[in-house]
Amino acid sequence: MAYFDHAATTPMRQSAIDAWVEHAGALNPGGQYKSGRAANCALTDARESIAAALGAQPTEVIFVSSGTEADNVAIRGLYRTAVKSSGLTRVVSSPIEHAAVLETVKSLGAEEGAEVKWLPVGSDGVVADAAVLDEPAAVATCMLANNETGVVQPVAELAERASRVGTAFHVDAVQAVGKIPVDFHALGVTTLAASAHKFGGPRGTGILLAKRSPAPLPLIIGGGQERGIRSGTVDVASAVATAVALAEAVEEMEGEREVVDKLRTKLIRGIIENVPETTVTVDGNVLPGHVHFLFPGASGDAMIMLLDSKGIEASTGSACSAGVSRMSHVLDAMGVGTREGMGALRLTLGRTTTEEEVDFLIRELPAIVERARVAGAL
Numbered sequence: 001m002a003y004f005d006h007a008a009t010t011p012m013r014q015s016a017i018d019a020w021v022e023h024a025g026a027l028n029p030g031g032q033y034k035s036g037r038a039a040n041c042a043l044t045d046a047r048e049s050i051a052a053a054l055g056a057q058p059t060e061v062i063f064v065s066s067g068t069e070a071d072n073v074a075i076r077g078l079y080r081t082a083v084k085s086s087g088l089t090r091v092v093s094s095p096i097e098h099a100a101v102l103e104t105v106k107s108l109g110a111e112e113g114a115e116v117k118w119l120p121v122g123s124d125g126v127v128a129d130a131a132v133l134d135e136p137a138a139v140a141t142c143m144l145a146n147n148e149t150g151v152v153q154p155v156a157e158l159a160e161r162a163s164r165v166g167t168a169f170h171v172d173a174v175q176a177v178g179k180i181p182v183d184f185h186a187l188g189v190t191t192l193a194a195s196a197h198k199f200g201g202p203r204g205t206g207i208l209l210a211k212r213s214p215a216p217l218p219l220i221i222g223g224g225q226e227r228g229i230r231s232g233t234v235d236v237a238s239a240v241a242t243a244v245a246l247a248e249a250v251e252e253m254e255g256e257r258e259v260v261d262k263l264r265t266k267l268i269r270g271i272i273e274n275v276p277e278t279t280v281t282v283d284g285n286v287l288p289g290h291v292h293f294l295f296p297g298a299s300g301d302a303m304i305m306l307l308d309s310k311g312i313e314a315s316t317g318s319a320c321s322a323g324v325s326r327m328s329h330v331l332d333a334m335g336v337g338t339r340e341g342m343g344a345l346r347l348t349l350g351r352t353t354t355e356e357e358v359d360f361l362i363r364e365l366p367a368i369v370e371r372a373r374v375a376g377a378l
């Protein structure tokens, strides 16, 4: 098997598996007795380690169930906080967000009376104009790195502009954390979302970083755990495994980057040389190991199926709903045409990617694209 979908999820790091197994028997971290204190101690260590890795205070670390939950809690919660305190109902977002943000923002518009304004995006996949941030809003949000193109956004600048008019700013850093340096306070944002399974941690654990003020009003209420922002008994084993994975990802970031950068360069060269009419969608400020191709006229879905039949796992990068493939909303926002956009292929490398996998892909892809172009013409 050759795995080229590290942006979707990553294999768990052995250190994280070991930490998870070691703490799988942890009891209630809220318990006022010995086993509770032991669980709470492990949780406190995990919180401190995550805070140190992300430039935050330990009290700003909130454990949640996923990146999706972190985005929902932050955006909906900050919106409610603002509506309650100032009556503001304006929400600013970008059209290239992951569904976890996009659908949340749209639902605030459709169900809670928010007036949604969009940051325009240029053909390079970067937010092109931030003027909509100059008017106060309940909350503004923009991702740190895009999950389809891998493009890194100027979040610190955007957050600074929003803060000038007192707007709370949420950043979806799910794709960036563990791959590029991320510093919560240096970014100047109010809240930040990360997800453990993107950096070799367990699936089903998210991190929400949340400043003291303004804090998001909770969506899940109950026992008041996690500063009352996310009630529910915390899964200590997953929290510890997340902290271990993140510490290792940060420590090994430079070395891993060097390896994946070399493989990425080889991959791009091999594909451009061997597949006619190939475009690298953006090759500017993108995440390490992330490459997005356009093969005009090819069917993206056919490419994924044909690759899978050869044991190569990859993605078009955009979600399809109910089996109907559509042009990606990200490429659409960048002004990519349908013939190009329907032939998109996202290949994401990671710390476990080998040169053999890259060579295998370079050998197999030309014939696959040719067949996918026949399918695309039907």
Ligand code: PLP
Pocket (backbone or CB within 6 Å): 007, 008, 065, 066, 067, 068, 069, 071, 098, 100, 143, 145, 146, 147, 172, 174, 175, 195, 196, 204, 205, 206
């Ligand atoms: N945000 C971005 C940018 C993502 O790429 C993803 C997952 O692909 C998410 C949010 C959702 O994260 P999770 O899978 O932990 O819910």
